[in-house]
Each structure stands twice: as structure tokens, then as C-alpha cells.
């Protein structure tokens with residue numbers, strides 16, 4: 346503790362929420378077909394509102410990457426998020442992994458999502474996060490589509506090795522990406538460097554499945570030693586231990602259901618120990634305006 350309101354560090358990290366229902370998760374692709382989504386019990390509004398109440402308690406503003414499919418059915422939820430002072434961003438429309446789509450289908454998806462969320466809330470949407478961080482070496486074309494569709498930042502590249510996603514050599518902190526069609530800011534998932542590895546430390550299954558001490562150590566190390574903010578993420582269904590159980594394989598069930606009853610308590614500990622704000626505020630505080638035309642050009646540091 347350094348005495349800043351009892352916080353580990355005065356650095357303001359980014360808090361983010363991927364607003365989707367429990368049955369949208371990629372683990373359940375093939376188990377819950379899209380044609381049956383409307384027939385499923387929806388729990389996303391209640392869980393998201395609970396997160397809004399928790400954030401209010403700690404005076405935290407967050408970025409909510411809302412699934413277009415959710416905003417279309419629950420426009421008041423997107424409105425409420427904006428009215429309560431948070432940043433609205435896009436999680437795409439139909440939660441399809443980018444590398445499983447054609448560029449044309451992906452363009453339709455992110456255009457529709459942006460339109461639906463903006464119409465619901467009456468606010469501009471600048472940010473995007475892909476389902477399951479699915480911008481990888483084989484889907485970098487998605488960055489061009491995002492720029493052309495008016496997105497100003499992307500938060501879909503995790504600089505790690507993982508069975509489904511990740512670009513291990515990608516930069517570990519926010520950086521501008523310059524493409525032929527324009528530029529945008531990339532806001533990667535947070536990692537700590539241990540030997541030759543980048544290890545994920547800030548959210549999702551890593552927060553819920555591993556002990557809380559892992560996340561606390563990782564964010565403290567980023568804040569205190571590297572003097573950088575972390576970008577944390579979670580989902581509304583992660584604070585809903587009562588959600589219906591769906592039949593996935595053992596790994597999917599482990600990843601989705603493990604420690605659901607512990608997540609809210611851990612989140613409260615995190616909000617007591619660290620400072621958080623929106624992704625847009627993080628970019629502003631680092632001198633990166635979210636307007637694409639204000640982004641300094643830099644070559645994409647990949648050679649694929």
C-alpha cells in the first residue's frame with residue numbers, strides 16, 4: 346500500500362465488461378445454436394445491473410462492450426449503462442469468432458452492432474472487443490474492417506499463447522496500429538512478463554479460476570514496477586452462480602462454471618485495492634485520443 350486511499354497504486358486501470366448472456370459464450374457454440382437464443386432464459390439485464398450497482402458503490406466508471414444481439418433486445422440496458430456514466434462499446438452482434446467469418450460477414454456483424462448500440466443509447470460507440478479475443482495472426486484483416494466501419498480502438502489482441510487466441514509477440518501496452526485504410530488504437534489484454542512468457546493477469550477465467558492473489562500480484566506488479574495500467578475484464582454471467590447449467594465438455598464446463606460464487610467477492614476486493622476507470626479514459630490519460638486521425642502512425646509490428 347502506498348497510502349493513496351489505501352490503494353496499492355495511484356495508477357488508474359481500465360475496468361471493462363463484455364455484456365453477453367451465459368449462453369452466448371463460445372464454449373456453448375454448437376450446444377446452444379443461435380436459432381434457439383431467443384427461447385433461452387435471459388439473465389443478462391439483472392447481472393449487468395448488479396455490476397452497475399457494485400461499480401456505483403466504489404465510484405468506478407467502466408467500459409461496457411455490449412453484444413449487439415443483447416442491445417437489440419434490451420435497448421434500455423444500453424441506455425442505462427450510458428446514463429449511469431459508463432462508456433458504451435461494441436462486442437460485435439452475434440458473438441461469432443472472427444477467424445470463422447468471411448471479411449464481408451464480419452463487416453456486417455460489427456456495423457450492425459455499432460448501429461444497434463448507438464440507436465439504443467443515443468451515444469457514439471468508438472471501441473470494439475472481439476468474442477474470445479479472436480483477432481489472431483490469421484484474422485488481422487479485421488483491423489481494416491474496424492477502421493473502415495468507424496471504430497477508433499480495438500481491444501481484441503491478447504499477447505499470449507492460448508489454444509483459441511493470442512498473438513504472443515504483440516505489444517503488451519496500448520499502441521497505435523497504422524494500416525493502409527487508416528489507424529486505430531489497440532488496447533491489449535494485460536499480462537506480466539515472466540522469463541520468455543507473457544502471462545495473463547487481468548480478468549475472465551484467469552480471475553475466476555486462479556486464486557485472487559494471482560490477479561492482485563499481477564496488477565500490482567504492472568502498476569508498481571512497470572508503472573502501467575492494467576485492462577481488466579469480466580462478464581455479467583460471472584457473478585451469477587444461479588445460471589442454468591448447460592452441457593459442454595469437461596474443459597468448457599470447468600472454464601465457465603468454476604468459482605462463479607466467488608467472483609463478486611473477489612471483484613469487490615479488486616475495487617477496494619485498485620483504481621479503475623474506462624478504457625477511453627485510459628487512452629486519454631496516455632495521450633492517445635480515441636479519434637483515429639489523431640493517432641500517430643506506426644507500422645504494425647508483425648511480419649506475417
Ligand SMILES: [Zn+2]
Nearest residue numbers: 363365476477
Ligand atoms: Zn464474449
